[in-house]
Amino acid sequence: MRILTIPLLTLTLALSLAAVADPLPSWKDTPAKQRITDFVDAVTTEGSEDFVSTPERIAVFDNDGALWVEQPMYTQLAFVLDRLAEMASEHPEWQEQQLFKAALEGDKQALGEAGMEGLMTLLMATHAGMTSAEFAELARDWIGAARHPRFERPYTELVYQPMLELLEYLRENGFKAYIVSGGGIAFMRPWTEQVYGIPPEQVIGSQIELAYEVRDGEPVIVRESEIAFIDDKAGKPVGIQRHIGRRPVLAFGNSDGDYQMLEWTTAGPGARLGLLLHHDDSEREYAYDRESHVGRLDRGLNDAADKGWQIISMKRDWRAVFPNDSPGDSQ
Amino acid sequence: MRILTIPLLTLTLALSLAAVADPLPSWKDTPAKQRITDFVDAVTTEGSEDFVSTPERIAVFDNDGALWVEQPMYTQLAFVLDRLAEMASEHPEWQEQQLFKAALEGDKQALGEAGMEGLMTLLMATHAGMTSAEFAELARDWIGAARHPRFERPYTELVYQPMLELLEYLRENGFKAYIVSGGGIAFMRPWTEQVYGIPPEQVIGSQIELAYEVRDGEPVIVRESEIAFIDDKAGKPVGIQRHIGRRPVLAFGNSDGDYQMLEWTTAGPGARLGLLLHHDDSEREYAYDRESHVGRLDRGLNDAADKGWQIISMKRDWRAVFPNDSPGDSQ
Numbered sequence: 001m002r003i004l005t006i007p008l009l010t011l012t013l014a015l016s017l018a019a020v021a022d023p024l025p026s027w028k029d030t031p032a033k034q035r036i037t038d039f040v041d042a043v044t045t046e047g048s049e050d051f052v053s054t055p056e057r058i059a060v061f062d063n064d065g066a067l068w069v070e071q072p073m074y075t076q077l078a079f080v081l082d083r084l085a086e087m088a089s090e091h092p093e094w095q096e097q098q099l100f101k102a103a104l105e106g107d108k109q110a111l112g113e114a115g116m117e118g119l120m121t122l123l124m125a126t127h128a129g130m131t132s133a134e135f136a137e138l139a140r141d142w143i144g145a146a147r148h149p150r151f152e153r154p155y156t157e158l159v160y161q162p163m164l165e166l167l168e169y170l171r172e173n174g175f176k177a178y179i180v181s182g183g184g185i186a187f188m189r190p191w192t193e194q195v196y197g198i199p200p201e202q203v204i205g206s207q208i209e210l211a212y213e214v215r216d217g218e219p220v221i222v223r224e225s226e227i228a229f230i231d232d233k234a235g236k237p238v239g240i241q242r243h244i245g246r247r248p249v250l251a252f253g254n255s256d257g258d259y260q261m262l263e264w265t266t267a268g269p270g271a272r273l274g275l276l277l278h279h280d281d282s283e284r285e286y287a288y289d290r291e292s293h294v295g296r297l298d299r300g301l302n303d304a305a306d307k308g309w310q311i312i313s314m315k316r317d318w319r320a321v322f323p324n325d326s327p328g329d330s331q
Numbered sequence: 332m333r334i335l336t337i338p339l340l341t342l343t344l345a346l347s348l349a350a351v352a353d354p355l356p357s358w359k360d361t362p363a364k365q366r367i368t369d370f371v372d373a374v375t376t377e378g379s380e381d382f383v384s385t386p387e388r389i390a391v392f393d394n395d396g397a398l399w400v401e402q403p404m405y406t407q408l409a410f411v412l413d414r415l416a417e418m419a420s421e422h423p424e425w426q427e428q429q430l431f432k433a434a435l436e437g438d439k440q441a442l443g444e445a446g447m448e449g450l451m452t453l454l455m456a457t458h459a460g461m462t463s464a465e466f467a468e469l470a471r472d473w474i475g476a477a478r479h480p481r482f483e484r485p486y487t488e489l490v491y492q493p494m495l496e497l498l499e500y501l502r503e504n505g506f507k508a509y510i511v512s513g514g515g516i517a518f519m520r521p522w523t524e525q526v527y528g529i530p531p532e533q534v535i536g537s538q539i540e541l542a543y544e545v546r547d548g549e550p551v552i553v554r555e556s557e558i559a560f561i562d563d564k565a566g567k568p569v570g571i572q573r574h575i576g577r578r579p580v581l582a583f584g585n586s587d588g589d590y591q592m593l594e595w596t597t598a599g600p601g602a603r604l605g606l607l608l609h610h611d612d613s614e615r616e617y618a619y620d621r622e623s624h625v626g627r628l629d630r631g632l633n634d635a636a637d638k639g640w641q642i643i644s645m646k647r648d649w650r651a652v653f654p655n656d657s658p659g660d661s662q
Binding site: 185199203207236260264 | 386463507516517520524530532534538541542543544545549552565566567568569572573574575576577591594595598
């Protein structure tokens, strides 16, 4: 029975704290913040016409550019390039293959020209051919050691403080938050629980094929060189249906890759909230939208007003960006 | 803050009840029950060498033959046959197709001979070509109306009372229970929360392809005529990895389709529990194992002792089988 003591204490503590403190201190007191807290109040107030029962309080979040930095390149692509460099000595043949040579030399133009097909080849070379446990260890080790080129900090410190607060605020209000990312599910799961408080079973992402095998009497799950599912654009509502089986009531994204996820979420009956983060803060982070190759936001900006989606300006709506920023930095 | 009142009361109530009552009253006081309660005590006792933290307390359950009756045919196959009968008037061409004719006439021998390929054809004819929401309504309506041919009760009353108690006992002890079934995920999700207390996001099963579309301005998820994933045998550990991303500590099955799920679960480090239900009770339910076409249990019986898996005898270990049985029925 001892195990029940802790939740009781935690609940009591949460109650006391919630009564006195602003749950979103890194959000400025703007209409965007108001929209969020109004929504949460409405769906959690019993008797309200917008009330949503706890099990139906599903919130979905994109990861790259929504929960953490995605410039100057997706973090997972930095992982791919580092892996290739590490593996290169075992693969002398790569020196004669244009694509691998470009990747090893960091030739971004050649990589860009290689397109999605080239990217998939590099992904398979680094992400398949080992067990799930081995890959999780590689991802965990890398994320602990790698540094962002501009901010010179671990990527896990380049998560957005206002988003950590939003996740915690939603949890306190009975929401279950999922990551729904175009990134690899197996790349994210080793660290999302520690960094975001989102456990592996609440992470949805792109996937390669898996196979169960017994090797020398030991069961393993092997990662195979074939794409099983791309969790991007129209794939996001499909990934949500596969994993959750309920339509979310809140969706948070930042690029046109999230368009269908917001569309699916906000077209449901009852109170719904669609949120789009606009990266317009080149000083504290980055400024990019319609023309960007990474995290392009074009159609979303065009349609947000019609769809009732709230645009969040990083520059105007966020007091702090990263956890180590002083909240007063840009006031 | 009002929403926090209910969990507090529930916790207090659970505390009081747990202190006085046997959490598994429909289980006889046999070594099988002892094995289960010893395991739960060990993994939930802080300081015990077998202690497992709450987030890692993942338990996986087969559905057909493990949580509810699977004889004389899988319930989902009864749904397929009823759907075909309902759709037949719109498909006069079926009268000239041997497979459909056999299904409509209930010719079990011909259906058996049509094999997996035939079954898939019937499945696609009844399970694809509509939206996910439409299919969920069909499944929900059917499960509310259909009756089991022998017991003449709704299938949802032919769930096993000892398993309902086990699910509740595990939940009270911080476990998260998943269904991992060869059956269709979309067939199960509309009713598992109400019947087992297992929400849709904790249901893993076989899946067909899904596509996101906007029809006349309304977003829908469409069920397509192609198998995406078979969650059976070696597919079960793969389904677990895809959906949960953690290795379970407890697995419960009843057929050789569950063999790899138990193997994967119990080969992990630390305390693990593998359980196999043996259907040996023709009086209260059914008796079948090595020779059965439905729910065959052969390899599992051979290897259980070596693997340390606990065989549960329906006849000797269960006081009651179904929720409406009097617990004293077979004492």
